[in-house]
Amino acid sequence: MMNKGKLIIISGPSGAGKGTVLAELLRRKPQLKVSVSATTRAPRPGEEHGIHYYFITHKEFEEKIARGDMLEYATYCDNYYGTPADYVEEQRLKGNDIVLEIEPCGARQVKKKCPDAMMIFILPPNIDVLEARLRGRGTETSPVVAARIEQAKKEIANSGDYEYTVINDTVERAADEIEKIINQ
Ligand code: ADP
Ligand code: 5GP
Numbered sequence: 001m002m003n004k005g006k007l008i009i010i011s012g013p014s015g016a017g018k019g020t021v022l023a024e025l026l027r028r029k030p031q032l033k034v035s036v037s038a039t040t041r042a043p044r045p046g047e048e049h050g051i052h053y054y055f056i057t058h059k060e061f062e063e064k065i066a067r068g069d070m071l072e073y074a075t076y077c078d079n080y081y082g083t084p085a086d087y088v089e090e091q092r093l094k095g096n097d098i099v100l101e102i103e104p105c106g107a108r109q110v111k112k113k114c115p116d117a118m119m120i121f122i123l124p125p126n127i128d129v130l131e132a133r134l135r136g137r138g139t140e141t142s143p144v145v146a147a148r149i150e151q152a153k154k155e156i157a158n159s160g161d162y163e164y165t166v167i168n169d170t171v172e173r174a175a176d177e178i179e180k181i182i183n184q
Helices: 018-028 058-067 085-093 104-113 127-137 142-157 171-183
Strands: 007-011 037-039 053-055 070-076 079-084 098-101 118-123 164-167
Touching: 007 018, 007 104, 018 098, 018 171, 037 058, 058 070, 058 079, 070 085, 070 104, 079 085, 079 104, 085 098, 098 104, 104 118, 118 171, 127 142, 164 171
Parallel strands: 007 098, 007 118, 037 053, 118 164
Antiparallel strands: 037 079, 070 079
């Protein structure tokens, strides 16, 4: 029987550069699959339904939870985020490696259900750089940035149970490190 694909979890505070590093990783390894999450937050300019997220209502999200459609879910800064279970399992059974870019509460739920999942935490060089990146991205209002920084401090303080920690100083170097972890 074909080996099951690897399940790779990438977490880390908002603004650490998860999306940017993942894009570089996909450029290098185009065969990697990425899970598209569902969320109740509003789309940012340029974000598309079914590509960046499935943008659904609170009610729809709770119906999915009740049906058991979610591999994991969490509330992050007042919105629901979750991973649809079917796609992940489908891809793994086909032997494809799949990446989940999710926050730590969800990551821990996945690790419980799938102990073979690889957990990677992406860190910024320091908290000031994180704030500068988050503000520089320009996608959130000032109060939302402040809430995300508070959340980031908690996530970093609790990241001790991650198997791998990668500092995103440069995108190239962080992607190198993640590539090595995945290929091992
Ligand atoms: P996340 O997905 O973790 O929230 P993003 O990938 O959106 O973070 O990155 C946040 C901002 O920081 C973006 O504007 C991105 O261009 C920038 N950024 C990401 N990685 C780096 C890096 N290594 N050096 C400088 N800027 C970066
Ligand atoms: P953003 O609003 O910046 O896209 O994402 C906010 C946070 O939610 C990030 O930490 C991101 O990794 C996380 N996130 C995105 N999708 C999921 C998901 O499906 N499940 C969980 N638990 N977190 C997610």
